[in-house]
Amino acid sequence: MSYNALYSDLSGYYDLMCADIDYQSQSSSAHRLNQIFGNGGKQHLDLACGTGPHIAHLLQDGFTCRGLDINQPMLDIAKQRCPDAEFAQGNMCAFETEHPFDLITCFLYSIHYSGDLDNLKSCIKSAYQALTHGGVFYFNVVAKSQIDNALFAKHSVQQDQDLFHFSSAWHYIGHGEKQTLNVRIDKTTDQQTLTWEDEHPMVALNFDELKTLLAPYFDVHVFEHNYDSITPWDHSSGNAIFVCVKREQNDNER
Template identity: 80%
Template sequence: MSYNALYTDLSGYYDLMCADIDYQGQSSSAHRLHQIFGNSGKQHLDLACGTGPHIAHLIQHGFHSQGLDINQPMLEIAQQRCPEAQFAQGNMCAFQTDQKFDLITCFLYSIHYSGSIEELIGCIKSAHQALQSGGVFYFNVVDKNHINNELFAKHSVSQGADLFQFSSAWHYIGEGEKQTLNVRIDKTCDQQTLTWEDAHPMVALDFEQLKTLLTPYFEVHVFEHNYEQITPWQQASGNAIFVCTKA
């Protein structure tokens, strides 16, 4: 099953798969860093918005939010969750808009869905074009040189009589610009288990490469992957938050 088909078929389970994510903390982090490095505007666009939970929290911070995602079933759920927001189906690597935004976010490592360096450059250019002067492009990212193929993130959650077990792991072969996010979902009901497995194609790069791509368009700030504190990246960890300000 392709990764698009997986998400289409399981869009109704997506929030369960992400049940352990601190959406409020992540959204508050983006808000704080926008206050420090951005302008005072409140026009917000969330790339790869999924079912819209980050948008729901940023609306509470006073933002006027829009969401962009390639998956229409996700957008339908997002619209139900956030009826005051606007949503559009589209490719984050090649979007154009007449409206200008003050904050563009891309949470949950979704920037890697660009798939290739060329497509990632398209995403960077699109975000730059869509931002107001002083606007911020905020996202989190993983450095390919720090990926441990043996590490899995796992959690379980119940829905009615069903037990879901979710696991995901990065995998990088050690060279090139391709990596995968391997996802497994087990659904158990009445002692029977259904399993979905998939490998999502992702772009692989290191932080120095990424800063080189961003610098022609943005003033780049890199922080430790900590949503509770604002700490400059210490060049040791493989996860970071990038805050990119348009001049």
């Protein structure tokens, strides 16, 4: 067995790593909550869009979509998947747009890729400035105090002659604003296994801390992490969907 660090470019593995994700349900959840809380507009921006699977579904729902990601190879795949959407390479923590959006999404806990609280604040402000009045910022998040370091998400995928085993897990040391997402890939071909492992630095915070960061910009609604129903957060579970509705211009933007 051979061990290596994961390549910084995960585009070749990304869709396999996410093969067990129900993109349809996640996209439908964003669409449904946007219908309830949003302003009725159809201009959509997906932050950390990856290879564009969520955009593919929201295009079918009648949205005009744009994707932003820091990884150009991911965007190349996304453009092939969604030729009717526009894509741009950029940092979700510091972006500007020429035209405002009615819905901004950030799926798959990617809001944590902000890395630290200062960058997260910048991401929130960038999203606020990019939204129309009454627009929605939709994302999911994990609470640092609820992370179980022993819990792993695992799945396997067969591709041609290769068998892939994927696992990922949150890790939080118990204090501070840093956590990691630990990823492992095992690729077995003809009984030979190669293994890649990597740690992705993530920002760590609890929901009350997050609501405080969002409060100057948004009316915040928090829901249970269930894409098939709309259930208010029970104040105990460690995963949640945040629906943030842009308010009138405030002192942060004047």
